[in-house]
Amino acid sequence: MPSEELQYPTQPYSKVNRYDVREAKATYALKIIHELVNTSPILHVSFTVPDSPFPTMLPMIGQMGSFARPSSDIGDVLDLYLHGYVSSRLINLSRKSNSSSNGTEIEPSGLPITIGASHIDGLVLALTPNSHSYNYRSAVLFGHAEVVMDVEEKLMAMELITNSVVRDRYRHTRLPPNNAEMQSTSILRVKIASGSAKIRSGMPSDDKSDLEDAALLDRVWTGVVPVHYTLGDPMPGPYNKLETPAYLDEFVRESNQDAKDIAVEAATKAMKPKVKQGE
Template sequence: MPLRELQYPTEPYSRVNRLKDRGVYTLETIHQIVNSCPMLHVSFQPPNSPFPAILPMIGQMGSFSRPSADLGEVLDLYLHGYVSSRIMNLTRTAPSSQAPQEEPELEGMPITVAATHLDGLVLALTPNSHSYNYRSALLFGHAALVTDTAEKLYAMELITNSVVPDRWRHSRVPPNAAEMQSTSVLRVRVSTGSAKIRTGGPHDERGDTEDEALLGRVWTGVVPVHSVMGKPIAGGYNRVGEVPGYLEGWRREANADAEVYAREAVGREVVAKKTVN
């Protein structure tokens, strides 16, 4: 853990402009939101398309050169995909010569990654004051195909274990040659990132909160929202009688944690990071 919290630089494209006090730039917070998000949305601009592309992908922050690095440190984002898919093809053909030699991290395709958790429906007196409690993170960086076998295996294990902790060593590993061939991994060198977090209850204008008739008529508060993993359902060729402990234990714990976060977020007002520009 660094002695001082690391923060991403605020660039014009990454800065939180609207409701600035919800903006957070610390690496640890941003990486935490990304790593706890089961689906990331990855955007890039394909050549010859009038519209940007968005792909839902699975990804995870990590450091191949220093696997013990913690969430508050400088990390790469690893994304999982297929060699045949568009993003992989584009990355493979991206002109790496675009990057100046002194900035090799700018090699690859520019992409933006969003990780978003919905934590609650905030119901206020007026439609305009309605809101969500949420945690939203963005990463901006350059994506390149991982070609080193050891790094690819590191990332595949990292990503598999992000779906279910410890799943990798409880499945048939290592991948065979055909599997290594058909799976691609993208490494994103992160240029910067930002997060936006809302917690707390509803806030209405004074004109409304002083209107007794309105207060007597409109329920105000928060409906906490969280994700739940239901009882596992065995597949057609499953032969293992009981759902294994590493899966059941994690499922129950993750469900409980998610519920607690959503509920406790209601009682917690936004803490503005005063050190942030």
């Protein structure tokens, strides 16, 4: 990728392990990572809680954005805004992290959280079980979460997030959110410390010794089954009174075409090395 693109600094906790990506490429480019997060309908959010050996994990909705610089590009330094049914546990922990001072100046305020966003692009069917895989694009972000208190910032995040469900949806709804809605909605702003992504694309890759086995090649089908999300025909709800609006029909049609193209493209992208070293 071009050198002018911003990259997240690699930290011990964010560095993609060589063994993790035997067949994939790792990237730290903000643009790629932010796009993966923004196109994930569900993010997996993880954080540690006192008195539990297990990290908590919550499915949440989120979008990258900048309140300070609304015109920022997807590849710029951005915050992650999280919504969805924000758990009171997470909100409380974030509040506590905001207010507590632990004496060290270096530690940023906010609750340390990790966010995962993964897309599946294909089933990769190889000659051997071990070489089976998925074409996928997976991003992880690390950052500190704080509850958004500013009304304007909260509204901006609500607009970003609503429009991430369906493009241009926000201005077609009942606006502005009323007092009760503003009170009951919690938005978290995550200041990103680092991030990384792993991407596997292309056709199967098998060992040299298997590729030289003609009988095996005559017996096992190898290739990729593309995988993508499909949006079905919009189903009107019980109190709906309208025909499907044009912006929704268009969004469904374009999303489906894009999703299909991405999956097929991922399958045909050149992978290097194409052939693993014989073992």
